[in-house]
Amino acid sequence: MKKLSLLLASLCALFLVACSNQKQADGKLNIVTTFYPVYEFTKQVAGDTANVELLIGAGTEPHEYEPSAKAVAKIQDADTFVYENENMETGVPKLLESLDKKKVKIIKATGDMLLLPGGEEEEEGHDHDGEGHHHDYDPHVWLSPARAIKLVEHIRDSLSADYPDKKETFEKNAAAYIEKLQALDKAYTDGLSQAKQKSFVTQHAAFNYLALDYGLKQVSISGLSPDAEPSAARLAELTEYIKKNKISYIYFEENASQALANTLSKETGVKLDVLNPLESLTEEATKAGEDYISVMEKNLKALKQTTDQEGPEIEPEKEENTKTVHNGYFEDAEVKDRTLSDYVGNWQSVYPFLEDGILIKSLTTRLS
DSSP states (O other), X not given: OHHHHHHHHHHHHHHHHHHHTHHHHHOOEEEEESSHHHHHHHHXXXXXXXXXXXXXXTTSOTTTOOOOHHHHHHHHHSSEEEESOTTTSTTHHHHHHHSOTTTSEEXXXXXXXXXXXXXXXXXTTOOTTOOOEEOSBOOOGGGSHHHHHHHHHHHHHHHHHHOGGGHHHHHHHHHHHHHHHHHHHHHHHHHHTTOSOOEEEESSOOOHHHHHHTTOXXXXXXXXXXXXXXOHHHHHHHHHHHHHHTOOEEEESSOOOHHHHHHHHHHHOOEEEEOOOOSOOOHHHHHTXXXXXXXXXXXXXXXXXXXXXXXXXXXXXSOOOOOSGGXXXXXXXXXXXXXXXXXXSOOOOSHHHHHTTHHHHHHHHHHO
């Protein structure tokens, strides 16, 4: 009996050693990614060279995710950790402080990409006076196919720099996927370039980059949840706003309840549809063969229900405060003489953004 116990203990020890050395055994990299778009883009680039794992699954809000001790250990044990941007995964800066960066390589998918200014985003299910989450900068770049290509390119270049022996494979895989993204970008360009109605109304203000890159205008409204009817007071406000602006569609991030659809349709005549922000993909959707490209194709089809119809420019429901620091407004007390020491540090040239047209598009949008 004693010999049997020793044998079992030895077998268990061998099993644990084998598991811990799986990376060396199969020769693949272990890569941990944060949420769905980062996972999908990394997986497409890495291909068979890596085991790519998704950290934040469906039903968990990436903005609010705080990794458990087990998750931190998993990241520390990986070869590479890939995240999108600290304005999206707000827990990442604290996480990075706890990691031994000599043992795990870190990739920020947005790299040095120029981001639009952020703002308040209402959380699903909040009432009209509820508070959402705030972004200093808007992180939702993956919702523009043109910028998704930039994310894939940066992931490709970062992995190639970290693992030069696999560079050829990364470049080949990325080229094949970028070709698909370019076709998606062309579909958006062709489908939206002659839009009869350039304004679209959404419950989730995540589509600024899509609007900017394809000549549209996102108008967000608050106080609506896909699974609950608005209060009588809020319904009255929405009815007046929708009729005044002749709004035909309001887009939610998921299918709205039939009760809400019936109420809004009866009171205002508006229809409801889905613009998926692709922060996650459910297990059911994955099993059905859905992926980033197929969901973005559905988003384009949904958008065209608005853009293919004549309509006036839709004004925001609430007048925006334009006197912000971003727009060049300062209180006298906020202005001070600057010493030369203030200019020390890493500076980023805007020339590349001027060269590829992104800066001009951004300035044109802000001025229009």
